[in-house]
Amino acid sequence: MKIRDFRKSDFPTVKSIYQQGIDTGNATFQLKAKEWDEWNKYFLNSCRIVAELNVVVIGWAALHFVAFSTFFISITYMQLATANALFFSCPFFVSIFAKFFLKEFIGIRRWSAIAFGFFGVLIVLNPNFENFDYRNLLPVLSALFYAASMTITKYTSDKDDVNTQLYYFYLIALVLCGIIYVFMGNGQFNNLNFDPTTQFIFREWFTNFDYTWKFILFFGVAASVGFLCIFSAYIIASPSVVSLFEYSLIIMSMIRGYFLFNEIPSFRTLLGVICIISAGVYIYFREGVRKQYVASKIPTRR
Numbered sequence: 001m002k003i004r005d006f007r008k009s010d011f012p013t014v015k016s017i018y019q020q021g022i023d024t025g026n027a028t029f030q031l032k033a034k035e036w037d038e039w040n041k042y043f044l045n046s047c048r049i050v051a052e053l054n055v056v057v058i059g060w061a062a063l064h065f066v067a068f069s070t071f072f073i074s075i076t077y078m079q080l081a082t083a084n085a086l087f088f089s090c091p092f093f094v095s096i097f098a099k100f101f102l103k104e105f106i107g108i109r110r111w112s113a114i115a116f117g118f119f120g121v122l123i124v125l126n127p128n129f130e131n132f133d134y135r136n137l138l139p140v141l142s143a144l145f146y147a148a149s150m151t152i153t154k155y156t157s158d159k160d161d162v163n164t165q166l167y168y169f170y171l172i173a174l175v176l177c178g179i180i181y182v183f184m185g186n187g188q189f190n191n192l193n194f195d196p197t198t199q200f201i202f203r204e205w206f207t208n209f210d211y212t213w214k215f216i217l218f219f220g221v222a223a224s225v226g227f228l229c230i231f232s233a234y235i236i237a238s239p240s241v242v243s244l245f246e247y248s249l250i251i252m253s254m255i256r257g258y259f260l261f262n263e264i265p266s267f268r269t270l271l272g273v274i275c276i277i278s279a280g281v282y283i284y285f286r287e288g289v290r291k292q293y294v295a296s297k298i299p300t301r302r
Contacts, residue, residue, distance in 0.1 A: 006048035011036050057165070060152040061172035067145035074138040076197045080257035081265045084250050085124050085273045086139035091246070091280045092117045093147030101151055113282040120275025126268055135197065150234050150242075157235040165231050166224070181205060247277050 006014075019033040034042060074083045092114040098104040106114075125136055153165060187204030194202065206212075233242045250273055257263035265273075 004050055006050050008036065010050055011039070015039070056152060056156060057168045058172060060149050060156070060165075061169045062176070063145045063149040063152070064169055065173050065176055067142045067149060070138045070145070071142040073197060073201060074135070074142065076200045077135060078139075079263045079265065079269070080261065081250065081254040081263060081273075082124060082269050083139045084253040085265075085269055085276060086121060086136070087143045087146075088247060088250055088273075088276050088280070089118060089121045089140050090143035090147050090150075091283065093144050094150060095283060097147055097151040098154075102154060110283055113279040116282075117276050117279030120272040120279065122272075123275060124269055124272030153231055153234045162228060162231045162235060166227060169227065170224075247280055250277070 015033045015036075022028055022030055022033060033039075071083065071087060074086075095104075095106060095110060095114055099106045121140065125140075156165070184202060185205045187202065190199055190202040190204065192199075230242075230246075233245075254265055257265075
């Protein structure tokens, strides 16, 4: 929410609200709301402020929430490394959004790199459309929503600082979680006959809170620090460049998957990862050629 000075263009809304009060018959002896000239002279000029709800930021937070929700669901039925490899179609979506919404120039070489990156995604997915499990597209859907949210982060960087964006993100995430909990938090829609992924979505919340609270606390703090760093990066630099550095997550997920879950990526997954990372690295070097540096020499916000 943004607090700003009242403008003349806000008057029709104020007049409508004022007229609603008059229509009750209890607010005033007046029968009709004043027009702008008379209203402006009649009331004090001080303390005229407007609370403006930022719809763009709400949409950004909602996209971010959905992006991570779909990713968490995906890792219930696929290897962590595979889910992360598919998620890293994100930089290609970021480049596309940057082209159409941030008006960044993308030449034929970068379009070719984006196409090559999506080819890597296809290698990982190994689609056989007769028996294809469409749940495997969830990490790609997560990447699409995440890319959209990061593009909005850059778009609003001249209006909101990183702390404001974090505040909105956690506030709206809490509201959405609260709504979901009211409707399904008691596990009323869960069924033991459901597959593990569906049970993950519908099972009761907080079934073993005495055991899980320390993990929730740790991940909450770690996520907050991580979001602070990544939001700051997207504010001060080109989204298509910053997204490159998130590729380190693929390597880390492979290491964690191996040691924690005994997951060994398949050859197809490794080949797709090589294609995806190669395309992302190429995009980075094309940004360097065009002199779009990783960090701006002049801060975005003044």
